[in-house]
Amino acid sequence: MIDALLDLSAHLRERLASALESGLLALPCSAAALRSVLGTAEAGDGVVGALVELERQGVPGPAAAAWIRSLEHAIARVRRPELVWTGPEVPGLHARDTRRVYEELLGSAERSVCASTYAFFDGPRAFEVLARRMDEKPDLRVTLLLNIQRKRGDSTASEHLVRRFADRFWTSDWPGARRPGVFYDPRALDPDGPAGVLHAKAVVTDHETVFLTSANLTEAALDRNIELGLLVRDRALAASVSRHFQVLIDRGLLCPLPAS
Secondary structure (H helix, E strand, C coil): CHHHHHCCCHHHHHHHHHHHHHCCCCCCCCHHHHHHHHCCCCCCHHHHHHHHHHHHCCCCHHHHHHHHHHHHHHHHHHCCCEEEEECCCCCCCCCEEHHHHHHHHHHHCCCEEEEEECCECCHHHHCHHHHHHHHHCCCCEEEEEECCCCCCCCCCCHHHHHHHHHHHHHHHHCCCCCCCEEEECHHHHCCCCCCCCCCCCEEEECCCEEEEECCCECHHHHHHCCEEEEEEECHHHHHHHHHHHHHHHHCCCCEECCCC
């Protein structure tokens, strides 16, 4: 019952609580009535089932609203973002370490990984933990979003730059037996100057955890620079980030890296 409500975005949980509190939504309710009140199709049968269960237990609308709001407060405490830093260690300042967070997330994923970075150096080391996890977990689905850069003054055709990157990535940079899905932003290869580049640095694992960071997958960013990130365990946020990237892929705005 709780899972369906946890999967709702926070603003939809508040809208639901307000509707129950005001009587705009009465229990029991239909899926159509619920979606009409919330103004979205995000609320599925699971939310209706949760509300039916509350009504079956004799919980009236206003009490259900109070319970949903108390749930929201509990979620906020459990899902409090964690600061993640790279930089000089200073006595009295405590935060998660960027490299350790990367390695923990990639090395413990069970179902899915979506990772985006603008730059990486020493591919075998940068991707070692993820490649090993893919080999350990045959069902792990991995998507990498990488930037392909055109150097200033390079007039090489875009398709040749992509092929060169792909050959190097698959033969030298990727250390695993299984391959991830890899995508790039073709705008970065515009010969007249990039109209945009893939600059996001993020990891989403198992549709549950999001790591947003300024750090690229480079030794300097993971170990020496001053870099800042947030680690958030929030299924709604994870779904939103993953869905955004997937829409870019589905619409051809991010292109698949060819196999070598």
